[in-house]
Amino acid sequence: MTLPKLGVRSVLVERGGRPILAVEELDVQAGEVLAVVGPNGAGKSTLIHVLALLERPSGGEVLFDGRPLRGSLLPYRRRMAVVFQEPLLLDATVESNVGSGLVLRGVPRDERERRVRHWLKRFGIEDLSGRSARTLSGGEAQRASLARALVLEPEVLLLDEPFAALDEPTRRALIDDLDRVLGETDTAAVFVTHDRSEALRLGDRVAVIIGGRIRQVGPPTQVFSAPADEEVAAFLGVETIVPGYVRSIEGGLAVIDVSGRRVEAAAAAEVDGEVLVCLRPEDVVVSPAEDHPGPTSARNRLPAVVRRVVNIGPLARVDLDAGFPLVALITKQSLEELSLDAGSRVAASFKATAVHLIARHSRLHEPSA
């Protein structure tokens, strides 16, 4: 295995004597995009500052190419680039802003101009090159900021919520551009965001940070389908998290008792174990109660009562009572067809594979030493 491009070991950052970041181990490989996702105040920006060598942690170390840093930090910083949430452009033209990092590195004018032109074009702002940075819109400024970072051809690119302040269409276009650019380079990128969809979209791997600690790291599908604990699950948008009890394993499926209802799950579990049953709202299908279940692969079909219907854009969120609280996302069309209202009786179905189980750390059942 190749050495990670950038990593941290046992890093601790304190503010006012209180730990705000404690990361045992986190690495990013060349050519890889590591998306770090977490709620506001989770320590994401602090992590970026530590990785960018802009803040010295009170404990632990940063590794570059797998080795501890030696001597001045400047040569290391010059192999990286950082894009912050605010574009933070200097009071100069777009062109000279994009070239500023190259000037600091003493890159000759000819080469500088060539590279700047290339990246201005790459981010579609070549027409703005002579404009004062003060006159740019938010999206244009962030494009300039991305070009300013990528023109450096950095070995490591650190992105601290670069799209958080942008409107939706601008954000989507810019994410597409960045995704394409990162796909073409060998740059190791750490992309920090509070937005789960951005993390899913850009990350080759996803790390979930909550309360200053990395709770889970893995491929996006794994992290999103199998959150490590309750808080991770809740943050990642798993709406239904209910306690259950594993009755038996039948034909490879765990049979779980959830508030007296039988739920089957295609997930590893121990008989007699306590678990948290996790279900994403988009995996729950709502159908009329009297309907005969046609040929369906949904193993679980529970009678339920609608408690509440909330419109969220093109979708509706349906809070159900299936003996336990259950949340479903359905389209506007199904909402009208089913004429759902509080009190409506329905059937809630979901596949056994949609159920994710988190083993409960129930110390009461552990044999005492």
Added chain:
Amino acid sequence: MELIWDGIREAFRLIFTGDAEVYEITLLSLTVSGAATAIALVIGLSIASVLAFRAPPGRTLALSFLNSGMALPPVVVGLVVAVMLWRTGPLGQLHLLYTPAAIVAAQAVIATPVVTALSVVALQTLHPKLRLQVLALGASRWQAAWLLFREARLPLIAAAMAGFGAAISEVGASIMVGGNIKGSTRTLTTATVLEVSRGNLESAMALAFILLALVYAVMLVLTITQQRRRAS
């Protein structure tokens, strides 16, 4: 009224007939106050960078002292510097008393709090994260300082103007530590005081007009530098 016109006429005569003494005095005023402002800028920007970017504990207290320093009476500064440079004083060995260097020192003491206090405010107007962004771009400490000073150049040049204004306009300290010695430490302000005390109001008026013209010329250059739109 006639006195004013006579003064202006005399000022033009002195300037255009190339009066050697007046040129010498004017040049000394400019170099002494320029040097004092330069020293104040070096000290002031260093202190201001620490206060603005590092936000050390006790910043507000330090700022309150600096702000009080803006109203430092030149006579008090002159007295303290004179005592320091006195033959038997702590810096007496340097034999600087009654030299232009002594005036530079005194004026630097007067200008430094002005430049520092206004520079702190100037740097605080920058985005708090801009320093991090500049460092993240690969700037060394000096490169970062240069970029940030350039970014805050409008209010920083204003700070320099205020410092130069405080230095060139004071007279009490210059007389005390310089001694108003003809051909050595006589500046426009001290010469004006002397002419008034001699009753030569016409010459005094002429020197005063030259001082005003000098101040205007320097401020004009600084203002043009300040207001010039970024070329590159």
